[in-house]
Amino acid sequence: MGLMSRHYESIKVRAEDGIVFVQMHRPQANNAIDDRLIAELGDALSACEAQATVVVLEGLPEVFCSGADFDEIRGRFERGTIQGQDPEPLYELWRRLACGPFVSVAHVRGRANAGGIGFVAACDLVLAEDVASFSLSELLFGLMPACVLPFLIRRTGIARANYLTLTTQPVSARQALDWGLVDACEADSANLLRKHLLRLRRLGKDGVARYKRYAAELDDSLAAAKPKALAANREVFGDADNVAKIARFVRSGKFPWEAD
Structure with a gap:
């Protein structure tokens, strides 16, 4: 495959018999989301x-994806730039996972937080290690999971998405399974993935593409929510006070309610 000859810095890619494995690989940043990761995932x-x-x-064994790259946000803040990453490429990346002409499978080990939940909720199937955890921590910093919510609500419903957003607390893989965010979990998630791929590899690409196109036509909620999601994201990440809280957290490890 031509994909295998491409050079990436933030992801690792391998392929076998029509199945492509894409691993987010930013161990130095806990698999945080930056512009390069988005661009490379989009290219793949x-x-x-x-x-x-x-x-x-x-993702990585200890962290699937930790969300926005706070260190990158701190750097922009210290350079005097408030408005940050354009949210549209990331939203479109998640929409492609949800609606693209392939079966998207999230294999989650470790921690999935904030924007990491966007990747999870966007995928057709979610398979998790039973010690994985899922959380939305944004409101601790005055933010909100604006772009995540259309994908999460589509999977879990508004009540569960609201609970995750407001409590900011992680839930276990078993709880996520009960809520519909996860489709299956086991202690040996690699074996769980292997069992699912034994069946999925029997599917034909034309049939999958046709089904995904039809499914997207039945539910156009992601396209309808996009303008509001992007506007809300830009509002909270364009708030100087929110960005200052993030920069302080990166420098000192202190949350907004903790004194200097």
Whole structure:
């Protein structure tokens, strides 16, 4: 596959028999989301749209994805720049996982937080290690999971999404399974993935693409929510007070309610 000859810095890619494994790989940043990660994942998905029947999205053993790159936000703040990352490329990346002409599978080990939940909720199937955890921590810093919510509500409903947003507390893989965020979990998630791929590899790409297109036509909620989600994201990340809280947290490790 042409995909295998491409050089990436933030992801690792391998392929076998129509299945592409894409691993987010920023261990130095706890798999935080920056512009390069978004761009490289987008490039890989473009190739997958033409070549892959199944796309497996993975993280690191201890952290699937920790959300926005706070260190990058701190750097912009200290340079005097408030407005940060354009949210549209990330929203479109999640929409492609949800609606693209392949089966998207999130294989979650460790911690999935904030924007990491966006990746999880966007995928067709979510398989988790039973010690994985899922959380939305944004409100601790005056933010909100604006772009995550359309994908999360689509999976869990408004009540569960509201609970995760307001409590900011992590829930276990078993709880996430009960709520519909996770489809299956086991102690040996690699074996769980293997069992699912034994069946998924029997699917034909044309049939999968046709089904995904039809499913997207039945539910256009992601497209309808996009303008509001982008506007809300830009509002909270354009708030100087919120950005200052993030910069302080990165420098000192102190949450907004903790004194200097």
